[in-house]
Structure formats: C-alpha cells, structure tokens
Amino acid sequence: MKVLVPVKRVIDYNVKARVKPDQSGVDLNNVKMSMNPFDEIAVEEAIRLKEAGTVTEIVAVSIGVQQCQETIRNALAMGADRGILVKTDQPTEPLAVAKILKVLVEQESPEMVILGKQAIDDDCNQTGQMLAALLGWPQGTFASEVKPADGKVQVTREIDGGLQTVELAMPAIVTTDLRLNEPRYASLPNIMKAKKKPIDEKTPEELGVDIAPRLTTLKVVEPAKREAGVKVESVAELVDKLRNEAGVI
Amino acid sequence: MAVLVIAEHDNAELNSATLAVVTAAGQVGGDVDVLVAGQGCGAVAEQAAKVAGVAKVRVADAAHYANRLAEPMAALIASLAPNYDAVLAVANTNGKNFMPRAAALLDVSQISDIVAVEAADTFVRPIYAGNAMATVQSTDKVKIITVRTTTFAKAEAEGGSAATEPVDAVDDPGLSSFVGEELSKSERPELTAARVVISGGRGMQNGENFEMLNKVADLLGAAVGASRAAVDAGYVPNDYQVGQTGKVVAPELYIAVGISGAIQHLAGMKDSKVIVAINKDEEAPIFQVADYGLVADLFKAVPELEEALAKLPKN
Numbered sequence: 412m413k414v415l416v417p418v419k420r421v422i423d424y425n426v427k428a429r430v431k432p433d434q435s436g437v438d439l440n441n442v443k444m445s446m447n448p449f450d451e452i453a454v455e456e457a458i459r460l461k462e463a464g465t466v467t468e469i470v471a472v473s474i475g476v477q478q479c480q481e482t483i484r485n486a487l488a489m490g491a492d493r494g495i496l497v498k499t500d501q502p503t504e505p506l507a508v509a510k511i512l513k514v515l516v517e518q519e520s521p522e523m524v525i526l527g528k529q530a531i532d533d534d535c536n537q538t539g540q541m542l543a544a545l546l547g548w549p550q551g552t553f554a555s556e557v558k559p560a561d562g563k564v565q566v567t568r569e570i571d572g573g574l575q576t577v578e579l580a581m582p583a584i585v586t587t588d589l590r591l592n593e594p595r596y597a598s599l600p601n602i603m604k605a606k607k608k609p610i611d612e613k614t615p616e617e618l619g620v621d622i623a624p625r626l627t628t629l630k631v632v633e634p635a636k637r638e639a640g641v642k643v644e645s646v647a648e649l650v651d652k653l654r655n656e657a658g659v660i
Numbered sequence: 661m662a663v664l665v666i667a668e669h670d671n672a673e674l675n676s677a678t679l680a681v682v683t684a685a686g687q688v689g690g691d692v693d694v695l696v697a698g699q700g701c702g703a704v705a706e707q708a709a710k711v712a713g714v715a716k717v718r719v720a721d722a723a724h725y726a727n728r729l730a731e732p733m734a735a736l737i738a739s740l741a742p743n744y745d746a747v748l749a750v751a752n753t754n755g756k757n758f759m760p761r762a763a764a765l766l767d768v769s770q771i772s773d774i775v776a777v778e779a780a781d782t783f784v785r786p787i788y789a790g791n792a793m794a795t796v797q798s799t800d801k802v803k804i805i806t807v808r809t810t811t812f813a814k815a816e817a818e819g820g821s822a823a824t825e826p827v828d829a830v831d832d833p834g835l836s837s838f839v840g841e842e843l844s845k846s847e848r849p850e851l852t853a854a855r856v857v858i859s860g861g862r863g864m865q866n867g868e869n870f871e872m873l874n875k876v877a878d879l880l881g882a883a884v885g886a887s888r889a890a891v892d893a894g895y896v897p898n899d900y901q902v903g904q905t906g907k908v909v910a911p912e913l914y915i916a917v918g919i920s921g922a923i924q925h926l927a928g929m930k931d932s933k934v935i936v937a938i939n940k941d942e943e944a945p946i947f948q949v950a951d952y953g954l955v956a957d958l959f960k961a962v963p964e965l966e967e968a969l970a971k972l973p974k975n
Binding site for chain 2: 422424427428429430437449504505506509528529531532533534535536537538539540541542543544545547548549550551552553555565568569570571572573574575576577578579580588589590624625626627628629630631632633634637639640641642643645646647649650652653654657659660
C-alpha cells in the first residue's frame with residue numbers, strides 16, 4: 412500500500428522561541444529550523460512498515476515556503492520515496508492544511524496517512540483529525556503502536572489513563588505519539604541518494620483550496636516570568652520552608 | 661447566545677475538569693448547556709445537572725458513545741453545534757481527539773488549549789511550548805474550543821438544578837471499534853487534579869526507584885508524574901508524562917526530582933503555585949523556575965524527605 416506522510420518545517424526542538432518586540436509573532440529569522448519531531452516519528456513508522464513489506468511507496472508532503480523542500484529532502488534521506496511541496500508564503504491553519512492534504516489524498520490514493528500528532532510551533536494538535544473528518548476516514552490518534560492486518564489497522568493510543576486500542580477500517584489516518592518509535596538518522600549515502608529523488612511542486616491555487624485564515628492573531632506576548640527562588644541547604648530547611656513559609660504541606 | 665460544554669466522564673462519574681470548562685463557557689457568555697454522551701451515563705447527567713451555572717443537560721445515551729471514540733462523537737457534536745455560538749471541551753486526550761474532527765465537519769477552525777477568554781470571539785492560548793502566549797480572534801460562526809482546565813476555577817459541583825433532556829444519537833459511522841484498554845491503576849489522586857505532584861526524571865535511574873517517590877506521595881496525598889525522559893526510558897507508563905505534549909498540571913506544590921527542566925517539561929508544570937527542585941546538578945535549568953531548590957543527591961534527599969514528612973505533626 413501507499414502511505415502519505417506530511418512533514419512540517421518548524422523551529423528546532425532545542426531552540427527557545429523569542430517573541431518579536433512588536434508582538435506580531437515569534438521571531439524566526441536566523442533561527443535553526445527542523446522537521447517537526449512528531450513528523451520524524453511518522454516518517455520512521457512509514458519506513459518501518461515498508462521494511463516489513465506492508466508499504467510499497469512513501470510520499471512525503473510539506474506545505475509552506477520554498478525552504479520546506481529541505482524538510483522533504485530530510486524525509487527522503489530517511490527513506491521516503493518521493494516528495495510533494497505545496498508552496499505558499501502565507502501561514503496556513505490546520506483546517507487549510509487538512510483541505511490541501513485532502514486533495515492530495517484524492518490524487519494519490521494512499522491507504523494510510525501518518526501524521527505527527529502535534530507541531531511544536533503552534534501546538535494545535537488538529538490536522539490529522541481534521542483530515543480524517545474531511546475524508547470520512549477513521550482516525551487513530553496519539554499512536555504508540557500501529558498494526559495493519561487484513562484490510563484493517565489496530566492502533567494502540569496513548570490516553571490520559573494509560574493505553575487504548577482501537578481497530579480502524581482502511582483507509583485510515585494515524586497520528587504519532589512519542590513512544591511509537593525512535594526515528595533513524597539519515598546516513599550520508601542516503602542523503603546523497605535523496606538528492607536524486609523527485610519532488611513535485613504545486614500551489615494551493617492549483618489544488619483549488621482556499622487557505623484564508625479563520626483566526627486573526629491580535630498579539631503574541633511572552634508568558635509571565637517566574638522568578639527563580641532560593642536554594643535551601645538541607646531537607647530539614649526545605650520542609651520547614653514548605654510548611655511555614657509557603658504553607659503547602 | 662448559548663454555549664455547549666462536552667462533559668468528560670467515564671459513564672459513572674463526571675470528571676471534575678468539566679467544571680473548569682463550565683467556568684470558561686460562562687465567560688464566553690450566554691446559556692451554558694452540557695452534553696453528556698455515553699452509555700448508561702444517567703448518573704453523570706444527574707451530576708451535571710447539579711453544577712452551578714448550567715442551563716440544560718443534554719444526554720446522548722447509546723452503545724457507540726460508550727468509549728467516546730472520535731468518529732461517532734464528532735458526528736454528534738457537529739449535529740448539535742449549529743445551535744450554539746461555541747462548543748467547549750477539556751483539552752485532554754478525549755477532547756483533543758474528537759473536537760478537531762467535529763470542527764472540520766463544520767468547516768471551522770479549532771482554538772486549542774485556551775487559557776483565557778478575552779471576549780466571546782477572542783481567546784489566549786500558549787504556543788511554542790508556552791514560550792509565547794497568542795491572543796487570537798475567531799471569525800467562524802461557531803467556535804470549537806478546547807480548554808486548558810488548570811487556568812480556570814472550577815464551577816461549583818452543587819447548587820444548580822438544570823433540566824435534563826435526551827438528544828437523538830447520530831448513526832455510528834462504523835469506521836472504528838474499541839478493542840481494549842490498559843489503564844494504570846492507582847489509589848493516588850489523578851495527576852491533573854492533584855493538590856500536590858511529585859515527578860521523577862532521568863535521574864531516577866530506573867522504575868523501581870520511583871517507589872521512593874510513591875512513599876513521599878502517599879504522605880502528601882500527592883500524584884506521581886514523570887518527565888518525558890523517564891517515560892521514554894520505560895521507568896513509568898506514558899500516562900505519567902508531564903509536559904508540552906503530555907499532561908499539563910498546576911498543583912499547589914510540584915516537586916521535581918532528578919529532572920533537569922527541558923522547556924518541554926517546564927511547559928507542563930510552570931503554572932504550579934510552589935515548585936521544588938531536587939537535583940544534584942546545580943546548573944540544571946529546573947532551578948530557574950523553582951521556588952525552593954535543593955542541590956543534592958536524590959537517593960539521599962528523597963528518603964530524608966520521606967522521614968521528615970512522616971514526623972511532621974498533622975495540620
């Protein structure tokens with residue numbers, strides 16, 4: 412079967428976001444950008460399914476500015492087969508992204524779309540669920556195990572109380588949680604090979620999708636700062652402070 | 661104006677996080693209705709009807725809502741939403757699962773994880789692991805919202821007397837089925853509702869050592885949590901994880917043991933009232949947010965803490 416894996420270019424996991432002085436957003440100039448960590452897990456899962464013989468082709472998709480091509484190259488270097496870049500300079504909300512992906516799914520006919528559960532920039536956690544709704548497909552969100560068999564897929568999900576397993580008809584949407592797998596690093600030969608893999612370019616207009624935002628960001632500010640407190644010398648002093656100063660025990 | 665709150669429950673009991681959503685819904689404005697969707701969930705509906713500030717409780721009782729799977733839940737919510745200005749749910753693994761699906765069925769955006777209501781169409785939500793707070797205004801006809809319940813006071817669980825009415829179930833789309841669950845069993849309070857939380861990180865070295873934290877937790881009536889590193893290493897199950905993509909907690913007292921304090925972890929606990937950090941590395945970033953820091957070997961400090969707490973006279 413064919414699998415589609417959307418990958419988002421986001422601020423690197425290890426970089427602390429800085430708010431712009433004019434409160435219009437977060438400063439992304441000269442900031443290291445990487446593939447969203449949950450999307451790396453999605454690419455890895457697709458590759459493992461391919462290595463197991465379940466998946467025949469992996470198509471990596473990214474939506475955004477020209478540099479998103481690097482994110483696609485990264486997925487290709489890990490082991491995806493080809494890429495699609497949907498180029499736009501406008502910011503896209505999850506609903507718009509889901510609509511673009513829906514059209515690509517109709518064109519590509521994959522049997523599964525594996526997405527990261529959440530992007531670490533806007534922390535929305537919406538796109539996979541929205542795509543599932545638009546396609547009328549079932550969804551297995553926050554997956555820690557994915558087992559396709561007999562035209563269905565069993566997904567074990569990380570939920571608040573522990574783990575839940577659901578069985579989904581195919582085609583299906585899966586979104587990844589942290590414990591699904593540990594993504595591989597691309598080897599140098601594979602990085603070289605990835606340069607020859609094809610990447611198609613499209614635009615939202617060509618796909619006939621209206622990406623006008625529904626939300627207006629009025630301002631973005633820094634959160635209230637927490638002052639560092641005091642160091643205590645001993646457990647006895649800690650217990651005394653918690654009891655008599657903070658009054659919490 | 662009217663607002664619909666999706667009740668969080670286990671078919672027997674109303675989860676208290678719902679009470680915080682009722683408060684948020686009241687701030688959006690208008691009548692606050694509560695939807696209880698489940699199977700054999702009459703007791704939950706009775707509890708919801710007693711919550712102060714609730715106008716009406718709507719009950720969808722059908723087998724396909726038993727486990728609140730996303731496909732039937734989203735179809736039900738989307739069928740009811742056009743009569744409301746906003747629909748709100750807890751931003752937990754249930755709300756995060758079915759709400760975006762309902763939003764897309766309605767062709768509207770979702771506003772995730774709100775921490776404040778500025779106006780009926782304007783909300784504040786954390787982005788970038790809480791390193792920035794965005795104020796967003798929605799132009800959608802119905803606002804689909806998930807609520808970070810730690811930042812809203814809980815509505816009174818008693819005092820209301822809302823009417824209860826059944827709503828028709830929407831046909832099960834039949835796309836998914838529930839296979840099973842493995843739930844962590846614990847006598848301790850739930851992580852997101854506990855007054856005190858004690859969490860362990862990679863410094864705990866293994867799962868057995870969490871027993872030290874359990875002992876302290878029992879003395880304080882605390883819940884036990886963990887950093888991602890401790891969960892990834894397999895010391896404790898996934899439902900212990902506190903952080904950007906795990907649970908968000910804001911207890912009166914948070915004790916971080918052997919946790920260095922990555923921004924992703926801080927995102928899940930920095931709204932706690934009092935933070936204590938115990939770590940042998942005095943440069944650990946956790947100390948930058950801790951009210952009380954103890955630079956010490958946790959294997960010495962935690963047993964000492966247990967001993968000191970055990971001796972403490974009861975308040």
